Amino acid sequence: MMKARQLISVALLALSVSGNAQVGAPKPVAPLPTKHQVAWQQMETYAFIHFGPNTFCDREWGYGDAPLECFNPSRLDCEQWAKTLRDAGMKGIIITAKHHDGFCLWPTKYTDYSVRNTPYKDGKGDIVGELSAACKKYGLKFGVYLSPWDRHQAFYGTPLYREYFHAQLHELLTQYGDIFEVWFDGANGGDGYYGGAREARTIDRRTYYDYPRAWETIYKYQPQAIIFSDGGPGCRWVGNENGYAGATNWAFLWKDKVYPGYEKYRELQYGHADGDQWVPAECDVSIRPGWFYHEKEDDKVKSVDHLVDLYYRSVGHNGTFLLNMPVDKEGRIHPIDSARVIDFHKQVTTELKDNLLKTARIKASDVRGKAFAEANLTDGNYDTYWCVKDGVNEAGLTISFKKSTKLNRLMLQEYIPLGQRVKSFSVYYRQGKEWIPVKLNEETTTIGYKRLLRFKTIQTQQLRIVINDARGPVCLNELGAYYAPNAKESYVEKVEDVKSLAFTAAANGTDAVTFDLGKEQQVKSFYYLPDQSAKHEGLVANYELYVGNDKANMTRVAAGEFSNIRNHPIMQEVHFTPASGRYVMLKATRMVTAGETLKYDKIAIQ
Numbered sequence: 001m002m003k004a005r006q007l008i009s010v011a012l013l014a015l016s017v018s019g020n021a022q023v024g025a026p027k028p029v030a031p032l033p034t035k036h037q038v039a040w041q042q043m044e045t046y047a048f049i050h051f052g053p054n055t056f057c058d059r060e061w062g063y064g065d066a067p068l069e070c071f072n073p074s075r076l077d078c079e080q081w082a083k084t085l086r087d088a089g090m091k092g093i094i095i096t097a098k099h100h101d102g103f104c105l106w107p108t109k110y111t112d113y114s115v116r117n118t119p120y121k122d123g124k125g126d127i128v129g130e131l132s133a134a135c136k137k138y139g140l141k142f143g144v145y146l147s148p149w150d151r152h153q154a155f156y157g158t159p160l161y162r163e164y165f166h167a168q169l170h171e172l173l174t175q176y177g178d179i180f181e182v183w184f185d186g187a188n189g190g191d192g193y194y195g196g197a198r199e200a201r202t203i204d205r206r207t208y209y210d211y212p213r214a215w216e217t218i219y220k221y222q223p224q225a226i227i228f229s230d231g232g233p234g235c236r237w238v239g240n241e242n243g244y245a246g247a248t249n250w251a252f253l254w255k256d257k258v259y260p261g262y263e264k265y266r267e268l269q270y271g272h273a274d275g276d277q278w279v280p281a282e283c284d285v286s287i288r289p290g291w292f293y294h295e296k297e298d299d300k301v302k303s304v305d306h307l308v309d310l311y312y313r314s315v316g317h318n319g320t321f322l323l324n325m326p327v328d329k330e331g332r333i334h335p336i337d338s339a340r341v342i343d344f345h346k347q348v349t350t351e352l353k354d355n356l357l358k359t360a361r362i363k364a365s366d367v368r369g370k371a372f373a374e375a376n377l378t379d380g381n382y383d384t385y386w387c388v389k390d391g392v393n394e395a396g397l398t399i400s401f402k403k404s405t406k407l408n409r410l411m412l413q414e415y416i417p418l419g420q421r422v423k424s425f426s427v428y429y430r431q432g433k434e435w436i437p438v439k440l441n442e443e444t445t446t447i448g449y450k451r452l453l454r455f456k457t458i459q460t461q462q463l464r465i466v467i468n469d470a471r472g473p474v475c476l477n478e479l480g481a482y483y484a485p486n487a488k489e490s491y492v493e494k495v496e497d498v499k500s501l502a503f504t505a506a507a508n509g510t511d512a513v514t515f516d517l518g519k520e521q522q523v524k525s526f527y528y529l530p531d532q533s534a535k536h537e538g539l540v541a542n543y544e545l546y547v548g549n550d551k552a553n554m555t556r557v558a559a560g561e562f563s564n565i566r567n568h569p570i571m572q573e574v575h576f577t578p579a580s581g582r583y584v585m586l587k588a589t590r591m592v593t594a595g596e597t598l599k600y601d602k603i604a605i606q
Contacts, residue, residue: 076331154195
């Protein structure tokens with residue numbers, strides 16, 4: 001607890017703001033966003049659509065060998081996608097125009113492996129074009145995902161493929177109107193069909209695709225487009241596929257540098273306080289465990305509480321929220337997913353509907369001048385802001401309500417066109433004569449475009465926000481306090497609970513592990529939850545499963561790939577023709593990181 005007179009030394013409430021007040025805007029503090037990056041961040045939430053042969057073949061990463069006749073949605077309706085997502089508060093849609101399997105959702109002239117040669121509309125369909133038109137109709141922005149990796153093309157890994165990649169990028173940029181974001185996945189090189197070769201191919205992902213040339217093409221034809229990749233340049237991957245950024249989240253990275261290995265994931269989640277390039281975080285996650293639609297996941301759609309939590313930890317942590325809505329085999333967003341995402345939007349809107357500060361009195365410890373007064377914090381105008389004088393890196397705001405008021409949400413926004421500045425802040429509420437720190441579940445360090453705080457309901461007549469340290473004069477353009485009855489201040493995601501047959505197993509740390517079921521039993525499913533520690537060690541990329549009564553002579557019942565497990569280490573499911581045996585063995589034939597040995601958090605066998 002802090003006495004009022006102790007805190008006043010920080011808040012400096014008695015300082016005069018008249019006389020020699022500075023009236024000019026403060027100098028920007030670099031690095032700075034472009035106007036397009038600011039507009040992109042103001043979108044806050046938008047959707048991903050994963051759709052393709054994987055949808056029909058029940059895969060996540062297709063090898064590029066799916067027959068073209070498998071792609072045949074019976075009721076595809078891009079307007080249903082757009083209307084659903086508009087009603088869910090989304091501001092745009094990014095579609096997987098080409099995923100790693102190389103299949104193209106538009107009738108590209110550069111490959112036969114496209115929608116042009118499928119039963120859909122007798123080859124006359126163009127799903128990229130249909131969605132672009134639907135987005136225009138429903139007031140949504142349109143974006144495209146183009147996988148650099150292609151597991152189908154026989155010439156992948158040669159200079160010819162690089163020209164193919166750039167030619168397809170040119171098609172997408174010039175045929176479908178304005179594009180707000182171009183998405184380049186970080187997955188590159190490995191096993192594939194490759195025209196029937198069925199082999200692994202390795203490329204230098206830093207140089208092979210000639211990304212500088214791609215950036216030049218994008219800026220030529222779609223100058224407003226934000227370019228996504230691990231390190232930008234427009235926005236960055238947040239370092240996980242769970243949909244959240246760190247509570248400390250700088251919008252900066254070092255230009256042309258992303259650390260390898262575990263440090264890469266940490267820096268992308270938190271940014272660099274001393275970075276020299278504005279590359280804000282985009283938080284991507286699927287509403288289901290998988291990115292493509294799987295009927296077996298109909299009962300695993302994320303709850304409203306989970307989605308609301310992700311909103312607070314993405315948009316509310318200075319990022320954007322990219323929520324994947326996989327389209328089903330009919331070609332529609334599934335009714336369960338539709339209802340869930342709309343209810344999520346309603347819940348967030350309800351929680352942040354009434355800004356209690358609209359009728360409160362706000363007094364700042366310092367004001368730069370009349371044009372930068374406290375009234376700017378609640379006027380709803382993005383381009384007006386409260387600012388302090390040059391050289392003032394510590395400041396305070398005292399909020400007085402007309403009567404004792406309940407609240408459990410707080411929103412702060414920095415005016416990012418002038419740079420991200422705040423390094424640390426604190427929040428207090430008055431109880432009698434004392435100022436009590438608001439108990440939070442996360443650190444109060446950075447703010448950036450938007451910071452949302454959740455806490456147990458307090459009741460007070462005064463609230464105080466203290467900026468403890470900043471990179472320059474504080475510039476806040478919006479402030480909000482809210483009361484959401486019965487709302488949660490945190491959410492704990494439960495790991496999938498799969499009931500298993502009884503077994504004992506060897507310890508982690510080998511390339512194979514054998515499970516003893518105690519007696520001969522029929523088995524048909526295997527569940528593998530990878531290491532859930534921060535480093536996600538010992539991840540299995542390719543596997544074989546064996547069943548039998550003799551450890552030395554078991555039968556292989558399944559083999560395959562745990563697709564995307566590096567970035568999305570969730571429960572992996574393998575279903576196979578029922579087999580009988582006392583022992584089940586999981587063998588890692590290839591690890592995600594060479595040299596590591598198999599580790600897991602949970603194994604279940606059914």
